[in-house]
Amino acid sequence: MGLTITEKIFSAHCKKECRAGDVVMAPVDGAMIHDITGPLAINVMKEMGGGSVFDPKKVIMLFDHQIPADSISAAENHVMMRTFAREQGIHNYDIKEGVCHQVVPEKGRVKPGDIVVGSDSHTCAYGALGAFSTGIGSTDMAYVLKFGELYFRVPETIRINANGKFQDRVGPKDLILTLAGDIGADGATYRALEFCGNAFSDMDIPGRMTCANMAIEMGAKAGIVPPDEKTWEYLRGRTDCTPFSLASDEEAKFFEKRNYDVSKINPKIAVPHNVDNVVDVTEVAGKPVDQVFIGSCTNGRYEDFAEAAEVLGENVFSEDVRVIMVPASKAEYMKVLKAGLIEKFVEAGALVEAPCCGPCMGGAFGLLAPGEVSLSTSNRNFRGRQGSTESFVFLSSPATAAASAITGVITDPREV
Amino acid sequence: MGRAWKFGDDIDTDAIIPGRFLTIYDPKELASHAFEGTRNDFAAEAKDGDVIVAGRNFGCGSSREHAPLALKGAGIEFVVAKSFARIFYRNAINTGVLPLVCPDTDKIADGAEVFVNLKEAYIEAGDRRYPLEPIPEFMMRIVEAGGLVEYAKMRGNK
Numbered sequence: 130m131g132l133t134i135t136e137k138i139f140s141a142h143c144k145k146e147c148r149a150g151d152v153v154m155a156p157v158d159g160a161m162i163h164d165i166t167g168p169l170a171i172n173v174m175k176e177m178g179g180g181s182v183f184d185p186k187k188v189i190m191l192f193d194h195q196i197p198a199d200s201i202s203a204a205e206n207h208v209m210m211r212t213f214a215r216e217q218g219i220h221n222y223d224i225k226e227g228v229c230h231q232v233v234p235e236k237g238r239v240k241p242g243d244i245v246v247g248s249d250s251h252t253c254a255y256g257a258l259g260a261f262s263t264g265i266g267s268t269d270m271a272y273v274l275k276f277g278e279l280y281f282r283v284p285e286t287i288r289i290n291a292n293g294k295f296q297d298r299v300g301p302k303d304l305i306l307t308l309a310g311d312i313g314a315d316g317a318t319y320r321a322l323e324f325c326g327n328a329f330s331d332m333d334i335p336g337r338m339t340c341a342n343m344a345i346e347m348g349a350k351a352g353i354v355p356p357d358e359k360t361w362e363y364l365r366g367r368t369d370c371t372p373f374s375l376a377s378d379e380e381a382k383f384f385e386k387r388n389y390d391v392s393k394i395n396p397k398i399a400v401p402h403n404v405d406n407v408v409d410v411t412e413v414a415g416k417p418v419d420q421v422f423i424g425s426c427t428n429g430r431y432e433d434f435a436e437a438a439e440v441l442g443e444n445v446f447s448e449d450v451r452v453i454m455v456p457a458s459k460a461e462y463m464k465v466l467k468a469g470l471i472e473k474f475v476e477a478g479a480l481v482e483a484p485c486c487g488p489c490m491g492g493a494f495g496l497l498a499p500g501e502v503s504l505s506t507s508n509r510n511f512r513g514r515q516g517s518t519e520s521f522v523f524l525s526s527p528a529t530a531a532a533s534a535i536t537g538v539i540t541d542p543r544e545v
Numbered sequence: 546m547g548r549a550w551k552f553g554d555d556i557d558t559d560a561i562i563p564g565r566f567l568t569i570y571d572p573k574e575l576a577s578h579a580f581e582g583t584r585n586d587f588a589a590e591a592k593d594g595d596v597i598v599a600g601r602n603f604g605c606g607s608s609r610e611h612a613p614l615a616l617k618g619a620g621i622e623f624v625v626a627k628s629f630a631r632i633f634y635r636n637a638i639n640t641g642v643l644p645l646v647c648p649d650t651d652k653i654a655d656g657a658e659v660f661v662n663l664k665e666a667y668i669e670a671g672d673r674r675y676p677l678e679p680i681p682e683f684m685m686r687i688v689e690a691g692g693l694v695e696y697a698k699m700r701g702n703k
């Protein structure tokens with residue numbers, strides 16, 4: 130019987146055939162820690178007896194959630210992690226490169242077929258490059274830092290087969306929100322999602338990152354797009370690797386298969402307070418918004434800002450809306466800058482901030498007061514996620530966010 | 546014996562411990578902000594031995610281990626829910642807060658006196674016993690070692 134891409138990745142790492150349901154101890158190719166969950170992982174590793182990390186070259190450290198330090202305690206955590214990096218010989222990107230899930234692929238720290246863990250739930254994002262990557266807690270991370278391996282239960286796979294061409298101003302975010310709405314917040318718990326079909330093979334890497342990133346919003350352990358020419362092209366110059374083929378066997382056993390025709394998908398929006406409360410934008414059109422955030426590891430890349438700029442055209446942003454834009458990494462920031470988009474956005478009334486998580490998790494800045502409404506291109510709209518537990522977060526594509534930032538009310542981007 | 550703190554479905558880690566408190570790592574201090582803004586009586590009144598009783602997908606969202614630590618700091622030893630989000634489940638086991646699956650949590654009321662018998666795998670509420678599903682075997686090894694830290698110490702520097 131054939132194997133899924135996930136079973137193949139585990140089999141290669143464990144040097145034996147691994148099937149869904151098997152519990153295995155598998156070595157990891159990369160371990161990412163950031164400023165929020167990293168200090169706890171380091172402390173727990175010390176409790177476990179300390180010593181050296183398994184391989185400093187495979188540990189990826191950066192700060193993105195609370196940067197530049199937004200409190201004294203954040204600054205202290207940064208100092209503690211810097212010291213650890215120095216002692217252990219770990220390269221630390223510090224506050225300079227951007228959001229973890231953009232920086233890890235961008236710097237060539239993940240390749241197709243790898244197993245990568247991160248102490249952040251959206252680590253599943255690297256599935257965009259054909260890796261098995263997943264989020265773990267700090268204690269599991271401490272174990273990984275020390276031993277370079279971890280217990281995994283090899284997950285069953287739900288195959289998403291998406292075909293067709295998106296309508297104008299509809300794209301990957303609308304597709305992944307559609308999936309979240311259909312599958313539900315826990316519909317893929319303990320499973321891997323596999324993204325196939327020509328909608329994915331036509332999709333560029335940034336779009337695939339948007340989709341893989343949100344696999345966790347359905348409870349999934351991973352969200353994998355099989356590597357193809359686009360993947361190898363993206364990796365060229367970032368890391369040494371020779372293209373090889375990696376895909377599920379057709380006769381592999383899937384937990385479930387779902388088919389989508391993306392040409393039928395309309396602009397989607399997740400309404401408070403759950404990511405799977407997904408409706409067509411037209412159903413909530415006209416609702417006033419106080420803040421629009423374009424950024425995060427889900428939609429903070431050049432392509433997202435280019436899309437927003439296209440929707441913006443010669444318009445300006447509404448007087449009544451605070452528009453906050455945060456490119457996800459230094460490299461993406463530079464692309465947006467060189468394309469002249471920052472000038473355009475600032476003139477239209479936006480605040481463009483340096484790469485970081487920004488308002489996405491309601492820690493650093495851009496928090497909401499009770500009663501306020503935010504439209505965000507990020508990935509979570511839980512109660513209180515961006516500030517007051519009495520505020521409201523909606524999630525959409527950059528096109529919908531830009532359209533709504535112009536009119537001041539939730540707006541279908543096809544109408545601007 | 547303790548009281549049941551009843552919660553619904555999809556209780557996310559932002560609700561358990563909001564993002565602005567994540568620079569804190571001390572369980573007791575985290576506990577003082579647990580469910581802040583969504584269930585304010587919890588931090589003030591939760592006592593050792595109390596049990597969280599919840600619906601589906603408890604602990605969804607972030608990988609922040611601050612969430613089980615905040616519950617631990619509040620004296621919670623068991624979370625009994627219809628199902629758990631994957632990362633929370635592992636984090637809870639690793640930090641010593643036991644996540645127990647029980648399909649009947651709807652039948653347990655908020656504030657009920659409850660008692661968890663781990664050995665015989667049931668939760669008792671108001672003279673009724675509801676069965677708990679066993680913890681998967683490979684997770685039980687970690688529980689029996691006293692958490693992943695102890696498990697790692699046993700393994701040493703091999």
Ligand code: SF4
Pocket residue numbers: 193194228229230249251425426427485486487489490507508
């Ligand atoms: S941008 Fe948001 S979702 Fe992404 S890593 Fe940062 S806080 Fe997490």
